[in-house]
Structure formats: structure tokens, C-alpha cells
Amino acid sequence: MRNKLADVLIAKGIVDTKVLDAIRTVPRHLFMDSSFEGHAYQDKAFPIAADQTISQPYTVAFQTGLLEVEPGHKVLEIGTGSGYQTAILMQLKAKVYTIERQLELFKKTNLFFKKMGYRPKKVIFGDGYKGLPEVAPFDSIIVTAGAPEVPKALLSQLKIGGRLVIPVGIDDQIMTLFIRKSEKEFEKKELGSFRFVPLLEDKN
Numbered sequence: 001m002r003n004k005l006a007d008v009l010i011a012k013g014i015v016d017t018k019v020l021d022a023i024r025t026v027p028r029h030l031f032m033d034s035s036f037e038g039h040a041y042q043d044k045a046f047p048i049a050a051d052q053t054i055s056q057p058y059t060v061a062f063q064t065g066l067l068e069v070e071p072g073h074k075v076l077e078i079g080t081g082s083g084y085q086t087a088i089l090m091q092l093k094a095k096v097y098t099i100e101r102q103l104e105l106f107k108k109t110n111l112f113f114k115k116m117g118y119r120p121k122k123v124i125f126g127d128g129y130k131g132l133p134e135v136a137p138f139d140s141i142i143v144t145a146g147a148p149e150v151p152k153a154l155l156s157q158l159k160i161g162g163r164l165v166i167p168v169g170i171d172d173q174i175m176t177l178f179i180r181k182s183e184k185e186f187e188k189k190e191l192g193s194f195r196f197v198p199l200l201e202d203k204n
């Protein structure tokens with residue numbers, strides 16, 4: 001079923017062979033509630049706990065490809081959710097730091113990683129808007145929720161040459177790639193329309 005899902009993603013334009021291999025390897029059904037398990041290899045988003053969703057495989061593959069992950073890269077993920085995207089990044093041998101602001105999901109997914117033997121570098125309960133200054137700079141940062149605006153902290157936590165992939169917008173989002181060219185310069189590319197649950201800021 002995973003091979004078939006990879007074929008569907010190829011037909012939709014995903015070409016990155018390492019990303020496709022990761023999709024063929026990570027058991028998405030285990031990241032989902034048992035009531036949806038039978039649908040895990042459809043190219044669709046599904047509800048997880050706390051009114052959130054596990055991203056559509058096409059979206060996961062598209063965003064992951066834009067990160068250009070190399071083994072050993074230090075990657076920050078905002079929005080751990082089910083942990084599926086985290087696992088795809090780990091399959092690419094990234095050192096993953098992942099932040100989740102919903103306590104219920106943080107606890108559930110953290111426990112799941114331990115049970116499954118998945119080892120992200122760190123799973124953090126907190127507000128991803130702020131990034132993770134104590135671990136920065138990162139080779140890449142992926143935001144898996146729709147951001148009304150681009151958090152400045154995330155741009156500032158990229159290495160030179162580092163990449164931020166973030167869906168920007170309120171109802172619909174434009175997938176936006178930033179590449180840090182120098183201390184002050186960023187190249188920006190807009191890469192199509194997507195729909196995500198919102199990135200929420202903790203104002204306290």
C-alpha cells in the first residue's frame with residue numbers, strides 16, 4: 001500500500017527519490033487513530049487528537065523535498081502533531097527538533113515515539129513561533145501549520161544557505177520557501193496553494 005501511495009505521489013509530481021523512499025518506508029497507519037487506520041495510504045489528511053490533522057502525504061512529500069535534507073542536518077519542525085512528518089525527516093537521517101503547543105498531542109506523540117523506538121533529538125512542548133534559539137542555527141525549518149505571517153525568529157535561526165518552508169496565509173496558505181543568502185538577505189519563492197490547520201501564537 002505504501003508503494004502504491006508513492007506511485008500516486010509520483011503521478012502528482014513528486015520526484016525526490018529519497019523522499020519517495022521515506023514514504024515507502026514509514027508506516028503511516030501507526031501514526032493515526034485506529035478508526036482511520038484503514039485509510040492511512042490514501043493521499044488525504046485525517047483528524048488526529050485535539051482537533052488537529054495528520055498532513056496529506058502529498059503535502060508532507062512536497063514540503064520535505066523543499067528542505068533538501070542531507071544526513072546529519074539539524075532540522076526544526078513546528079507542529080509535531082501525529083509525528084509522521086517527524087518520522088519522515090528521521091528516515092532521511094536528519095537530527096530533528098520538533099515543537100508542539102497542544103499538551104495532549106505532545107504527550108501522546110512523545111510516548112508513541114518512545115514506544116516505537118523513534119528518536120528525535122528533542123520533542124518540545126511550547127510555542128513554535130519562537131523557534132528554538134538555544135539550538136539554532138538550523139539547516140532547515142519546516143512549519144506544518146498555516147502561519148498568518150512569517151515568524152521573524154524562524155528566519156533568524158537559519159544557517160546561511162538554510163531553508164525555511166512555511167505555509168503562509170489565513171484561510172488558504174501559499175507554500176513559501178525562504179533561502180538564507182547572507183546575514184540579512186533571503187531569497188523567497190512561492191510554490192502553490194495548500195490548506196493547513198492554523199499556527200497559533202501563545203501570547204503570554
Ligand code: SAH
Binds near residue numbers: 082084
Ligand atoms: N506534522 C504534523 C502536522 C500536524 S497539524 C503531522 O504530520 O501530523 C499542525 C500541528 O501544529 C498541530 O498539532 C498544532 O497543534 C501545531 N501547532 C499549531 N500552532 C503551533 C505553535 N505555535 N507551535 C507549535 N505547534 C503548533
